[in-house]
Amino acid sequence: MGQYRITSDRSLVDSIDLRKTYLFSQLNDEQIDRIKKVSTGIHMEDGDVLFEVGNKAARFFLVLEGQIKLSRLSLNGNEKVIEVVSPGHTFAEALMFLEQPSYPVRCVALGKTALIAFDNEVFLKLLHESTETCFRVMGDMSLRLRHLIKEIDDLTLQSATGRVAGYLCGMLLFKGQERFNLETPKGVLASRLSVKPETFSRILHGFIDEGLVSVKGGHIEVLNADGLRKHAESAGICGQRLGPGNQMNVQFGN
Amino acid sequence: MGQYRITSDRSLVDSIDLRKTYLFSQLNDEQIDRIKKVSTGIHMEDGDVLFEVGNKAARFFLVLEGQIKLSRLSLNGNEKVIEVVSPGHTFAEALMFLEQPSYPVRCVALGKTALIAFDNEVFLKLLHESTETCFRVMGDMSLRLRHLIKEIDDLTLQSATGRVAGYLCGMLLFKGQERFNLETPKGVLASRLSVKPETFSRILHGFIDEGLVSVKGGHIEVLNADGLRKHAESAGICGQRLGPGNQMNVQFGN
DNA sequence: ATGCAGAATTGATATTTATCAATTCCTATC
DNA sequence: GATAGGAATTGATAAATATCAATTCTGCAT
CATH class of the missing domain: 1.10.10.10 (Winged helix-like DNA-binding domain superfamily/Winged helix DNA-binding domain)
Structure with missing residues (x-):
């Protein structure tokens, strides 16, 4: 249980069709190439820690296989799981718009997990060129906001x-x-x-x-x-879809 | 206490310099004009309800004066205040990326309040023309996500x-x-x-x-x-700044 | 000033959920 | 198949917070 089992693997990047991922679906070949060039495939074993709370956030991730647990820790050792990320979903991409991004959560692999790490800087440049991709990001974040509000709702009401x-x-x-x-x-x-x-x-x-x-x-x-x-007497606002032309494509099953 | 006291006021729109607001700061004169043309100034009295949970969300808002309370309600009549929005801040803009946006919260005026309502459709078109403004929106949403995570943290840990x-x-x-x-x-x-x-x-x-x-x-x-x-033994992740060129401008005092 | 209504406080009690401790149950490994 | 070790369960108890009910306070309108 530790970082030493985490291995990188370029072939993961080569094998994947990024266009199938919601966030990248609007990029052209040249742009996809550019982002792939600075991306890394990563293998992790159960319990491996990818990053801790407060680590500098220079990359965001796409889960290919297995599951990723994002959690917060209290001083007295309690842990709260904020999210479990399944294959086909990205995480930590909302951070790249902050001045000195640092991860607000700890990231741990649940079981054998494969993912791809993308470079924030390169993706930000791509965003400047592709309004469509900006819309993907905004749609993505919009959904995430909804989920968090629903979560707060659940916790308090x-x-x-x-x-x-x-x-x-x-x-x-x-x-x-x-x-x-x-x-x-x-x-x-x-x-x-x-x-x-x-x-x-x-x-x-x-x-x-x-x-x-x-x-x-x-x-x-x-x-x-x-x-x-x-x-479960909840208002149930979740599960909302994205706007026209912004549909979320969930693939990889799950 | 009711909607009847809510009055609209075009002069509010005319008098304001939108460029001072973070979200609009990157738009040119023509674009500012365009958004202003379809915007409405609104006056509210204490307790007035601007919208209820589930109402169709075709507009987002900027608070000029007073305060806005955003809250969720449970079936058994309990209320949870999600946010209190102060002058200079926008709210509900993250919804426009959803397919059939509806407000996930109730919106009530705290005291005498003035705000401006912006049209989602027109602003979305503007976004297609202005990558810079997209970045404003993304920065904005990124901060909001942080706050919600902090909120969940506080609630659970x-x-x-x-x-x-x-x-x-x-x-x-x-x-x-x-x-x-x-x-x-x-x-x-x-x-x-x-x-x-x-x-x-x-x-x-x-x-x-x-x-x-x-x-x-x-x-x-x-x-x-x-x-x-x-x-208050908290990790304290809040208060993070936006990335280069994405500084939040808080004006109107407060 | 006076009185009224909503807000805030205070007290007594009930509930929910956490905590601590002890088993029992899996499952992966030999 | 045996077995070790973490996960899950169960029981007993404690702590935090909610609830209900009764006052008291406060600001505003008369």
């Missing part, structure tokens, strides 16, 4: 039980079926939902007792969606 | 006491002097800090008992800044 129920309802909607697997260990998920693991366990078992779900390890089956929804 | 202490430390830093007034009624501030008014009162009196502050109505005097800081 919703109980821990409500957040867990809300998460399960979200998964149900997202996966489109009653049976699914949690995409992360329960401890990570608990932190993502701002609940202690013990409390998370108790809440889940409360749902089981009510006959709302059945749980076997990380495998969930929702038995009574309406019952769950009653616990 | 900090106690209510810590948040109140943190707020007071922030004010101390911002105002640059030990004596200052709370810029909003205590109830609004409490909601902003996600604390019930009763709890807020008790926490504040706890600080008084410790000899950290003295309070007279909305007037605060910090007697022991270090003592306060000890209560």
Whole structure:
């Protein structure tokens, strides 16, 4: 568990078609080449730390494989997972507009993970040439803002039980079926939902007792969606789409 | 208390120099004219509601005078103040990149308030012509993202006491002097800090008992800044500046 | 000045969630 | 298949904050 297992791999960059990624979809061949030239492929193992809170932020990233955990730490050692980033999604690109960008979160690999690191400076130059790409970035950030507001909403207007129920309802909607697997260990998920693991366990078992779900390890089956929804009384503003010509393309599955 | 007191006023638009506002600072005369032509000045009285959660968002706003409260509501009638916007600052501009933008918050005037409403469509066209202005928008959104992450941090890794202490430390830093007034009624501030008014009162009196502050109505005097800081053990990532050429211009005082 | 209404405070109590400690359950590795 | 070690669960208890109810304060309008 440490940085030493992190390896770079140029072939990752060569093999990928960046045009398939929302942020790069409007760039021409020459521009894609330019950004690729200064990009690095990265392999990480479970628990590897890519950067810590406060590290200078000169690059942003695209997840190809595995998952990335972004979290904040308190002085007394508590950790709050801000986001779990899945393949096909970029992160840390919003930082390049700050004067002396530094990462506001710690970045850790969940499982074996592959990603590409892009150079902020080069991408900023590209942005100056491509209004369309600016719009991609703005759309991207707009969605992210929405999610964070929703998160604050959940934290302040919703109980821990409500957040867990809300998460399960979200998964149900997202996966489109009653049976699914949690995409992360329960401890990570608990932190993502701002609940202690013990409390998370108790809440889940409360749902089981009510006959709302059945749980076997990380495998969930929702038995009574309406019952769950009653616990998750949220306004539910999330899931909004981007404006005309700005549709998000999610690829790589997931 | 209602929309009927909201009045529009073209002269507000004519009188203002938009170039002084961060977001518009890179536009040329013709562009400024174009946006002004479809803008409206608005006067509001205390408690007036400009829009509700879910309203179609076709405009964004600049506060000229007074204050704007942006809040979310839960089904059981609880309110969480997401932000209090002061003169010189814009709000709701991040929404125009969404497909069918709707306001994720309710907007209420705090006291007598004047603002300008800008048309999303026209501004979007302007953005297509001005990469510089795109950069303004991106810088703007980047800062906003930071603030929201800080907010989530405070909510999850900090106690209510810590948040109140943190707020007071922030004010101390911002105002640059030990004596200052709370810029909003205590109830609004409490909601902003996600604390019930009763709890807020008790926490504040706890600080008084410790000899950290003295309070007279909305007037605060910090007697022991270090003592306060000890209560507010935060990482403190906020207050980051924008990148080169992207400095935020705060004007209109405040 | 006087009185009124909303805001703020205070007290008593209830709830929620965290904390601490002890098991039990997986799963990866030998 | 055995087994070690982290993850998850369970139980008992504590702490923080919310809730409910009753005053008191304050600023504004008469």
